[in-house]
Amino acid sequence: MIGSATLAIYEREMRKWLRQWWQIVFIIITPLMWMGLFGKSFNFSRFFNIPQDFPLRDIVNQAIEELIIKRFFGGYDYFSFFVVGMMSVFILFTNMWSGMSLVFDRRLGYLTRFLVAPISRTSILVAKILASITRSLLQVTALFIIALALGLKVKPNISIADIALFYITLTILAFSLGALFTGVAVKITSHDLVISIANLVNLPLMFASNAIFPIEQMPDYIQAIARVNPLTYANIITRYAILGIGTPEDLVVSFLYLLAFMAVSISVGIVIASKKFEE
Amino acid sequence: MINTVVEVENLVKIYPGGVRAVDNISFKVRKGEIYSLLGPNGAGKTTTMKIITTLLKPTSGRVNVGGYSVIEEPQKVRKIIGYVPQDLSADDELTGLENMMLQARLYGYSKSEARRRSIELLEMVGLKEAADKLVKTYSGGMRRRLELAMGLVNEPEVLILDEPTLGLDVQSRIHIWDYIRRIIRENSITVIMTTHYMEEADSLSDRVAIIDRGKIVVEGTPEELKSRISGEIILIYTENEADKQVMDKISTLKDVIDVDKIDKVIRIKVNSIASTINKILNLIEREKVGVKSISIEKPTLEQVFIEYTGRMFRDEEPVDSRRMIAIWRRRR
Ligand SMILES: Nc1ncnc2c1ncn2[C@@H]1O[C@H](COP(=O)(O)OP(=O)(O)OP(=O)(O)O)[C@@H](O)[C@H]1O
Numbered sequence A: 001m002i003g004s005a006t007l008a009i010y011e012r013e014m015r016k017w018l019r020q021w022w023q024i025v026f027i028i029i030t031p032l033m034w035m036g037l038f039g040k041s042f043n044f045s046r047f048f049n050i051p052q053d054f055p056l057r058d059i060v061n062q063a064i065e066e067l068i069i070k071r072f073f074g075g076y077d078y079f080s081f082f083v084v085g086m087m088s089v090f091i092l093f094t095n096m097w098s099g100m101s102l103v104f105d106r107r108l109g110y111l112t113r114f115l116v117a118p119i120s121r122t123s124i125l126v127a128k129i130l131a132s133i134t135r136s137l138l139q140v141t142a143l144f145i146i147a148l149a150l151g152l153k154v155k156p157n158i159s160i161a162d163i164a165l166f167y168i169t170l171t172i173l174a175f176s177l178g179a180l181f182t183g184v185a186v187k188i189t190s191h192d193l194v195i196s197i198a199n200l201v202n203l204p205l206m207f208a209s210n211a212i213f214p215i216e217q218m219p220d221y222i223q224a225i226a227r228v229n230p231l232t233y234a235n236i237i238t239r240y241a242i243l244g245i246g247t248p249e250d251l252v253v254s255f256l257y258l259l260a261f262m263a264v265s266i267s268v269g270i271v272i273a274s275k276k277f278e279e
Numbered sequence B: 001m002i003n004t005v006v007e008v009e010n011l012v013k014i015y016p017g018g019v020r021a022v023d024n025i026s027f028k029v030r031k032g033e034i035y036s037l038l039g040p041n042g043a044g045k046t047t048t049m050k051i052i053t054t055l056l057k058p059t060s061g062r063v064n065v066g067g068y069s070v071i072e073e074p075q076k077v078r079k080i081i082g083y084v085p086q087d088l089s090a091d092d093e094l095t096g097l098e099n100m101m102l103q104a105r106l107y108g109y110s111k112s113e114a115r116r117r118s119i120e121l122l123e124m125v126g127l128k129e130a131a132d133k134l135v136k137t138y139s140g141g142m143r144r145r146l147e148l149a150m151g152l153v154n155e156p157e158v159l160i161l162d163e164p165t166l167g168l169d170v171q172s173r174i175h176i177w178d179y180i181r182r183i184i185r186e187n188s189i190t191v192i193m194t195t196h197y198m199e200e201a202d203s204l205s206d207r208v209a210i211i212d213r214g215k216i217v218v219e220g221t222p223e224e225l226k227s228r229i230s231g232e233i234i235l236i237y238t239e240n241e242a243d244k245q246v247m248d249k250i251s252t253l254k255d256v257i258d259v260d261k262i263d264k265v266i267r268i269k270v271n272s273i274a275s276t277i278n279k280i281l282n283l284i285e286r287e288k289v290g291v292k293s294i295s296i297e298k299p300t301l302e303q304v305f306i307e308y309t310g311r312m313f314r315d316e317e318p319v320d321s322r323r324m325i326a327i328w329r330r331r332r
């Protein structure tokens, strides 16, 4: 159950966010550059540039398409593969900062207002996490629509259930990351440190996952990271839902993994946070 | 029966790192009174307030608010207190009304109740016109008034004000005092406040505790405290320098502690102005001393502080320069 205090704090977070329109512009433009630059320039079929006068050009091109691209990227063009995978990365990038508003509230003295009110400490955190999830899901929705315009090809028989699965998966991921990073922010009072931690984990988590490239072709140690990286499992599900890549078994395993990850991060978040809100 | 609302007993707070910010203080605040902690920077006032408001855990000692222990039942304490922290706490990016409403909703008011109560309070502190402006556009005085209104949103039994007029000019300070007086009159709230403005403690409080280096050095009503300073001072500005004979006669009057003279000013220290002023004036008239004007120097809490700590109030000046200042005062 969400208490009225949680709701009030949630409203405040969203109101403040909506008031800063330039922030909203940036959370669209930056990922758009990722999608445009990476997604389009890594269009792998162009890597195999067969000379025009090569006699078997068409056959070779087709062979490359069949044998390499479809096998690697599950039957889809690279842009679609990449864009769907990046959605979980954007969820990471946005929820990574969920703790930041807590750090600033502490800095600016506003946290005092919450702490001195007869509300549970959890309701403050839950409100912040929910606001962060909302923001990231709105962001992903906007980017998804833009990606469709840019050439994202969804599976032909896509249903409402698939879309729901896509959102549920990203919500679980967002909630886990939000709980983790908000919990950490309770302890950390310096925003510099929060920035450092975020910068430390963002790119490694993105690259050591299947977001940009299938993990089978990666060196062993990167594969090892990718196999525990929740982004990998989120991507297996979202690609299944949107593109139809993968098997139902993979889907179930990945979903269970994400649920487990959520349980662990919420526990870790609570443990860190409960190590004294007060001085 | 005196009804104690806030009870602080043997309170000690040692910060990590070993700073003994509060060093075994005890006091009681009665229902409906304004109790001030007066002390210089770093005295431990804010630390004490933070413990009373459940923001900080004491190292040892007992603090009860409205009968609830701040350690065992913090949520119950939070319900009945209003807090105006020393550091401004309103959200810059929200309007005054939004700040108030959020605050009200944290205390369980419904949206419509929250709005009604917020508007009422904003009106009371004279911010009705500015209610829909972002707080970052407020002046310092407006911000302080908003903080005060935010502290009152839950109709608290105990209002805790930590330097409610810090950084304001005299005008705005007097404004805030008026609001505080009105609030107390209309709601019979108990107030604990801290300040390092002497005049503030003097004019607002029913009782004052002077706190220095984590200890309460003396406590009482402002009048009591000031009366502990031995004597009041009468200054008589004469047309010609008074002669020795007159001076001697004055000094033999009952209740006169000390007389001296700087040029054309006679400075008389007395036990009580009320019981001596007539006698002194009669004597001066008999002796045909031409009087230009008379002034009375009332003892201030500042003198009380100096008396009890041996230090100047604002700056950490040693006792020696205190004497210098006393001399300079006389020469004025
Ligand atoms: N978080 C903290 N950690 C360590 N020491 C602290 C902390 N907060 C305050 N202190 C120290 O405790 C002492 C008392 O501080 P406090 O803020 O209670 O004083 P104050 O009377 O409110 O002063 P001021 O008039 O400047 O507000 C000071 O020496 C201060 O340096």
Ligand SMILES: [Mg+2]
Residues within 6 Å of the ligand: B045, B046, B047, B086, B162, B163
């Ligand atoms: Mg202070």
